[in-house]
Amino acid sequence: MxxxxxxxxxxxxxxxxxxxxxxxxxxxxxxxxxxxxxxxxxVGAVGVVALDDDGRVALIGQYRHAVGGRLWELPAGLRDVEGEDLAVGALRELAEEADLRARTVDVLLDLHTSPGCTNEQIRIFLARDLSPVPDAERHDRTDEEADIELRWVPLDDAIAMVFAGEITNAAAVGGLLAAARARDAGWASLRASDTPTLA
Incomplete structure (x- = not known):
């Protein structure tokens, strides 16, 4: 460019x-x-489209004070651990917010959330081959995370929620649309989990 x-x-x-x-x-x-x-x-962020063997995605309902209500989102979090690999950070957030682990992790997409007012960039990963975090190892959620609601939704139904205006979080919209496109293309567009970011 x-x-x-x-x-x-x-x-x-x-x-x-x-x-x-x-x-x-x-x-x-x-x-x-x-x-x-x-x-x-x-500081930037990471997010995860967690897809189970039945083609369902894990959505979390979380209160967002800036919009004054709860939004359906992907498990996600800040890049606030110095030197942490992005995929490792994404899997940490998946465990903390959705009590899930994943054996397969690929890069789905990178996006700037609102380039008119921030340099924030989020990398969205696709996580598959999921398993639950054992009860004794689960994260103790506090503040807004204390009442996170986890919902499993078929990917196509989640896409319908996007177009119905029920999912408006930019990272969730981008991640879900990218996951559906990648699935329909046989996952050929996925990148390795350690692929460097371009920006």
Whole structure:
């Protein structure tokens, strides 16, 4: 991809938190001037489409304060463990949020969640050959995760939920659509779990 090389002239930090930082960048523009751009610097995330032997996906219902309600989502979480392999992080989130393990893990897709206001990138994995985490080894969920609801939904029904507006989380929408397309193509589009990210 070619085009004008936008250069950051200056950066002002507005807020710093554990998950994201709000900044204002002064950026050169093709017309010869410069403009301010406010956005969130984000640590990034991983998510999992967990598909069982019956073709069902694990969806979790979780409260999201920013939207003031519960959303149907994929098991997912932040890239907040320094040096952690992305697939390992995704499997950790799968165990913590859905009490599941997977023997087969592939890269399904990478996406920028909202590039107009954040650099957040999420890698979505496809997890198969699932088994439950033993009761004694299950994660002690707290805060919003304490009342996570796990629902097993046939993949095609989950796709119908997307088009009915019942699933609106961007990572879930992308992951489910990608999983259905990959399934229909015989899984030929899957990438190895250690494939580097491009951005």
């Amino acid at each position: 070619t085009g004008f090389a936008h250069e950051v002239i200056s950066r002002t930090e507005r807020y710093r938190g554990p998950v994201f930082t709000v900044v204002t960048d002064r950026v050169t523009m093709p017309g010869g001037g410069a403009a301010n751009r406010d956005y969130l610097l984000h």
